[in-house]
Amino acid sequence: MSDSAFHYVDGVLHAEGVSAASLAEQFGTPLYVYSRDALTRAYHAYADACAGRRATVHVAVKANSNLAVLNVFARMGAGFDIVSSGELARVLAGGGKAENTVFSGVGKSAAEMREALEAGVKCFNVESIPELHALNEVAKSLGKKAPVSLRVNPDVDAKTHPYISTGLKSNKFGVAFSDARATYAQAHAMPNLDVVGIDCHIGSQITEISPYLDAVDKLLELVAQIESDGMSIRHVDVGGGLGITYDDETPPDIGVFVKTVLDHIETSGHGQREVYFEPGRSLVGNAGVLLTRVEFLKPGEEKNFAIVDAAMNDLARPAMYEAFHRIVPVVKRDAKAHKYDVVGPVCESGDWLGRDRELAVEPGDLLAICSAGAYGFVMSSNYNTRPRAAEIMVDGERARLVREREEVKQLFAGESILPD
Ligand code: LLP
Numbered sequence: 001m002s003d004s005a006f007h008y009v010d011g012v013l014h015a016e017g018v019s020a021a022s023l024a025e026q027f028g029t030p031l032y033v034y035s036r037d038a039l040t041r042a043y044h045a046y047a048d049a050c051a052g053r054r055a056t057v058h059v060a061v062k063a064n065s066n067l068a069v070l071n072v073f074a075r076m077g078a079g080f081d082i083v084s085s086g087e088l089a090r091v092l093a094g095g096g097k098a099e100n101t102v103f104s105g106v107g108k109s110a111a112e113m114r115e116a117l118e119a120g121v122k123c124f125n126v127e128s129i130p131e132l133h134a135l136n137e138v139a140k141s142l143g144k145k146a147p148v149s150l151r152v153n154p155d156v157d158a159k160t161h162p163y164i165s166t167g168l169k170s171n172k173f174g175v176a177f178s179d180a181r182a183t184y185a186q187a188h189a190m191p192n193l194d195v196v197g198i199d200c201h202i203g204s205q206i207t208e209i210s211p212y213l214d215a216v217d218k219l220l221e222l223v224a225q226i227e228s229d230g231m232s233i234r235h236v237d238v239g240g241g242l243g244i245t246y247d248d249e250t251p252p253d254i255g256v257f258v259k260t261v262l263d264h265i266e267t268s269g270h271g272q273r274e275v276y277f278e279p280g281r282s283l284v285g286n287a288g289v290l291l292t293r294v295e296f297l298k299p300g301e302e303k304n305f306a307i308v309d310a311a312m313n314d315l316a317r318p319a320m321y322e323a324f325h326r327i328v329p330v331v332k333r334d335a336k337a338h339k340y341d342v343v344g345p346v347c348e349s350g351d352w353l354g355r356d357r358e359l360a361v362e363p364g365d366l367l368a369i370c371s372a373g374a375y376g377f378v379m380s381s382n383y384n385t386r387p388r389a390a391e392i393m394v395d396g397e398r399a400r401l402v403r404e405r406e407e408v409k410q411l412f413a414g415e416s417i418l419p420d
Pocket of ligand 1: 060105201203204240278279281282
């Protein structure tokens, strides 16, 4: 396994000092399990590389918004990157501060803008001219000035999956590079906006540094133009996107990545500006696994299926992106392995978690789906009226339930039938 927080002791998978088998026994399956130590180490890799530099880390809440996870980061002084007022509420409930929070997203509503302004977020990453107008209006109605940076689309190829590549001309995100200077001028002219920075986010699961440096070069080229137009750009937000190892990917080390980007900005003559990072996946992805139990083994003519109790509603990434997650036994068996498609009980052929996996398993065995800490629980749904999984945080020898398993009756508690 790529993260030592999850390791085998005498053939039994452990999360830090706790047996995954005992967690499944105590809390049931499917079960998300996070390691506080893995979260802490990933955050430190960013924070230590930023120490002594003008650079700050904003945890992308969308990757994992469990309050306990956010709180682990908040206690270490993290900032946050949000994309909804719901995420803002989670940040505040998890001990984070609005003044350390940036608000991203292509479609903020007026109500969300109002809530964020009242809370006092650090910056709005604005993605279009209509959004600038809307924010200016909301700020005016509150008698405030909204701090803004424009998310500029640098049109660089992040060399990742098309669904999670966001910095190309063809994507819905950001202001086109060729329009950015004029858009900044418009923002500057709006009385209730305060232009403070520039922002980009080129994609996710990026395993090379060069696309970031290309994006930074383009942003800095713009910064020079914008400043010659009379605005001052205090910060450069390079977005998130650094990849992790799911299988055999070799992303750069976090510290090397941060240092390379900061050095590049400094040697380009922009060292006076503050640099923001917005990592999600690289902080939480390998800090979590999803535990599931094998219900049935179903041999087929072409394929063998291991039908497990987790499904695409619990972990959508394989179905959505054909994403690969390593699948390992919780208790190793000394038996011959066979090839299985690991699939869930949902009524869709797309409901698979892993294909063609060599596993020595029997019904009732537990499996761990690895690297599930990012875009796992947060993307889960109640499809097929399946209650969402419980979440556990392990801290050394202790395990704490940080989200209760949903109950079926909760799922339709807000519904009603016609009176006649
Ligand atoms: N900042 C912004 C503005 C973003 O849109 C994102 C992710 C991040 C930061 C964090 O990126 P990260 O460091 O996690 O790559 N559901 C997909 C990933 C979608 C990412 C969307 N934006 C998946 O499961 O692969």
